């Protein structure tokens with residue numbers, strides 16, 4: 001391993017690995033090192049994610065980001081092929097179904113128009129049409145739904161490994177140590193140091209540390225409004241199995257979701273609105289029994305007899321200001337970039353974020369999608385960008 005690199009990415013999750021891959025794939029003229037502290041990715045948000053991808057957002061930029069991502073995910077196995085060793089995205093385009101109730105139906109309909117205007121494959125469904133799409137669903141309390149037929153879910157581990165393998169094949173190097181220090185001199189990045197004392201000199205650092213983004217920001221003297229927020233997911237085995245596959249159903253204003261998993265099991269999750277921030281990886285069985293399962297069974301009564309198979313907790317890197325990613329230069333430190341705070345939608349955004357950060361670093365501007373609304377600068381100007389369709 002050399003001691004001087006042109007660019008260091010801190011965090012080798014799906015976003016850091018996509019950035020590194022896109023840089024080399026786009027012809028970056030320099031040596032790239034990704035530093036990752038958790039080689040098995042046991043605690044990475046990426047591997048603990050539900051793997052959902054959707055065109056259904058309210059912000060045009062988020063819709064475009066997902067559309068770019070869909071184009072990559074639909075062809076991921078071939079794009080990331082390494083001499084016949086194919087990637088495994090396991091992308092299942094079974095759709096996303098946002099359920100509309102009295103409260104959120106106007107918002108869903110408004111966003112449907114924005115999505116259609118950008119060419120998204122979405123349709124508004126009446127209650128009868130909802131019943132045809134998911135015959136077992138109780139629709140009594142609903143006003144309608146919005147179905148995205150291009151949406152779906154994939155294997156986050158397969159996507160991560162695809163980026164890592166292809167990136168390494170193209171020349172990206174990985175170091176499995178923890179970064180503990182960033183050297184800044186005359187307001188410019190000079191290098192990083194790890195807990196093992198490894199010192200790397202470099203002129204560019206990209207913060208892609210997911211829920212640890214603020215810790216890394218502080219090392220360079222930049223305060224980021226990103227906090228780790230626990231999200232729990234559960235898989236249960238319903239006694240009655242359907243002969244069709246559920247789309248990913250988003251219920252109760254985005255708080256609850258459920259979808260089919262391998263073997264007709266059901267994967268579900270429900271956000272706790274006042275969950276405190278912290279590096280908490282404990283999952284709560286009682287929360288499933290008392291809160292999540294009753295709500296899923298209320299929507300699909302056939303799920304009232306079921307066996308909990310497993311649960312887990314992972315972290316959203318939550319941007320506490322507006323719930324959207326912070327992309328580009330961070331603060332006033334020359335050579336300090338980041339793609340952080342992607343909240344609950346970072347996996348699906350990883351292809352576009354990787355591509356666009358690569359362009360920003362190499363050409364000084366975005367070419368594929370203009371992501372300047374997500375700049376760190378927005379916290380100074382007050383031009384926050386809120387996303388209405390959060391899950």
Ligand SMILES: Cc1cc2nc3c(=O)[nH]c(=O)nc-3n(C[C@H](O)[C@H](O)[C@H](O)COP(=O)(O)OP(=O)(O)OC[C@H]3O[C@@H](n4cnc5c(N)ncnc54)[C@H](O)[C@@H]3O)c2cc1C
Pocket residue numbers: 010011012013014015016035036037038041043044045046047048049050051052053177178179180208209210211212216231232233269313314315316317339340342343344345346347348349
């Ligand atoms: C339960 C759950 C469900 C989700 N569902 C979805 C979904 O359906 N769709 C979607 O798009 N997104 C979803 N997300 C969000 C998504 O997983 C994340 O936004 C995305 O994985 C972020 O990727 P990342 O690379 O930024 O973070 P991570 O995967 O966390 O990677 C960051 C890496 O940085 C490393 N790191 C941190 N500090 C250091 C350091 N000092 N030195 C070296 N390495 C360091 C960490 O070890 C980690 O591996 C979900 C998340 C959770 C928890």
